Amino acid sequence: MFFERIFDPDLAQASFIVGDAGSREVAVIDPGRDPTPYLELLSAQRLRLRAVLETHVHADYLSGARELADLTGAALYLSAEGGEAWRYRYPHHPLKDGDLLALGRTRLWALHTPGHTPEHLGFLFEAPGHTPRLLSGDALFVGDLGRPDLLDEVAGGADTRFEGARQMFTTLQRLLGELPGTTEIWPGHGAGSACGRSLGSEPSSTLAQEQRGAWWGEPLARGDLEAFCRALLEDQPDAPEYFGRMKRMNLEGPPPLGEPEPLMPLDPDRLGSLRLLDVRPLEAYRAGSAAGALHLPAGSHFETWAGWLLDPAEEHALLGVGMHEAERLRRQLWQVGIDRVRGYLEDLSRLPQAPLPGVTPSALEALEDAVIVDVRARSEYAGGHIPGARQIHTGRLRARLQDLPRERPLVVHCQSGARSAAAASLLRSHGFDNVLDLEGGYAAWLRHRTTQPQ
Structure with a gap:
């Protein structure tokens, strides 16, 4: 056998x-x-x-x-x-x-x-x-x-x-x-x-x-x-x-992959309309990333999150990796039908960058007009959530963009901060200008709440 x-x-x-x-x-x-x-x-x-x-x-x-x-x-x-x-x-x-x-x-x-x-x-x-x-x-x-x-x-x-x-x-x-x-x-x-x-x-x-x-x-x-x-x-x-x-x-019948050409390094001044994928760890993305870049960290959930966040009709560029890692990640993206990766850029220093704006649980109370978007699963939301928060799973967020207001601040959170950073990057890449990531997620908000006098 x-x-x-x-x-x-x-x-x-x-x-x-x-x-x-x-x-x-x-x-x-x-x-x-x-x-x-x-x-x-x-x-x-x-x-x-x-x-x-x-x-x-x-x-x-x-x-x-x-x-x-x-x-x-x-x-x-x-x-x-x-x-x-x-x-x-x-x-x-x-x-x-x-x-x-x-x-x-x-x-x-x-x-x-x-x-x-x-x-x-x-x-x-x-x-x-x-x-x-x-x-x-x-x-x-x-x-x-x-x-x-x-x-x-x-x-x-x-x-x-x-x-x-x-x-x-x-x-x-x-x-x-x-x-x-x-x-x-x-x-x-x-x-x-x-x-x-x-x-x-x-x-x-x-x-x-x-x-x-x-x-x-x-x-x-x-x-x-x-x-x-x-x-x-x-x-x-x-x-x-x-x-x-x-x-x-x-x-x-999925289209055949054939024999793809090797990925090439990209000129940071000629990225054009490529959708930028920042695949660096969460801490590096939070500190600063290219304008409009999606955060899709290379790691244990890369393929899953790619299916959640990416549009297969768009052309993509991988940020923060060299040739060998870019080739490996491209093969992972094939699994969920993301076939149009055009190249990679290892050094982000020549790109305009900005940090991911955040808000602490204590400061959240002062944002009276904010819409809180809980991107956790239904079961997590049912187990406890911030009052008034809207639950939209990260994997459904791209299909629900029209349900969110563009004129009000959006505070995005998950349980601890990883999924919400990716979700916030998706919103920012689609023109939502006032997006804040709840620092530490629901877990931090819950700890803050339990320390406050009742």
């Missing part, structure tokens, strides 16, 4: 290369946009790629399945389940429930596992002498299930979440009825993904462990569909606006 998990920690997204170690015949499941890591591993291990497959139409990143198949000559297999609306719009081999793909002495069985999305497939990987492994995609996670509300939240659906929740109940009943409890579960996401509510950080589990330990085991055992659906749908995290764009592009 050959089995390799490739994990993108930024999006908490897993893809897999599985197959027969003897014949070296393998398949890739749910590849990310950049084909490079798969091509490198295939070459290093002398593997023969027979097939590229997807579990479903992804919402949080652009798929690389089509391009990887084209580059290698492998067959592309995509779901034909879920109805006409979820048929992929580009050439492929359709997969239905029960279809079998043989890779040497190993087998991949397609299982229709709807709930997260109507077309969703799981792949049961069987190898002689090994415990079966279910590549469960976004249906069954460690500790949680795939959320069924995304089609309503970002893809124009209307009350599809309720049918999705019922389908998830049926999917679990089927898996428990047809597969042994020792079946290993290898999901497509881990902790940190917005495709579920409380995903675990472990890369895998077993069907029996999940039935015993996950929240859904009890209502499923009772056959309580109503309680199951209610628990599955409540308190799901905010769905970033860019998820809808990913869904549409993955259905139509």
Whole structure:
């Protein structure tokens, strides 16, 4: 047996290369946009790629399945389940429930596992002498299930979440009825993904462990569909606006990356209309950045925040990094469809710069006309918020700019200050002139409030 998990920690997204170690015949499941890591591993291990497959139409990143198949000559297999609306719009081999793909002495069985999305497939990987492994995609996670509300939240659906929740109940009943409890579960996401509510950080589990330990085991055992659906749908995290764009592009087929030209250093006097992305740490951005620059710090949330903040139609320049780091970040941006990076500028000294204006919690009380914008998640807001604050998740802010007044001061905050600096930079880059960042965020405001006499 050959089995390799490739994990993108930024999006908490897993893809897999599985197959027969003897014949070296393998398949890739749910590849990310950049084909490079798969091509490198295939070459290093002398593997023969027979097939590229997807579990479903992804919402949080652009798929690389089509391009990887084209580059290698492998067959592309995509779901034909879920109805006409979820048929992929580009050439492929359709997969239905029960279809079998043989890779040497190993087998991949397609299982229709709807709930997260109507077309969703799981792949049961069987190898002689090994415990079966279910590549469960976004249906069954460690500790949680795939959320069924995304089609309503970002893809124009209307009350599809309720049918999705019922389908998830049926999917679990089927898996428990047809597969042994020792079946290993290898999901497509881990902790940190917005495709579920409380995903675990472990890369895998077993069907029996999940039935015993996950929240859904009890209502499923009772056959309580109503309680199951209610628990599955409540308190799901905010769905970033860019998820809808990913869904549409993955259905139509993401444009191939081809062989991009190397990024070149830019002349600070000839940046023109490029959208500037300051990727330096928060402290450096706060101290001073180029006028109109977006703050998108290179780090653990770079791809996620890029999906939240950036317009794929714009051309971008990376500020504060050299050639090698710029190339690495460009590849990360490809994951969320930001393809028009034109170059980089390492030294900002020749650009006009200004610090990020801030306001302390004590000074906030004097800003009587200010609008307070809480860019945290709904669950954070529900757990406590500044009176009168408007909650707009950072991932939805770009789509809600028209809802905010331009003639009044805007005080932006998150829990501690990182997300709010990025959100404030977005507002400033779109012409909001009087934007203040609440220093220390909600946590600092709460500490200040508790020290004041009642």
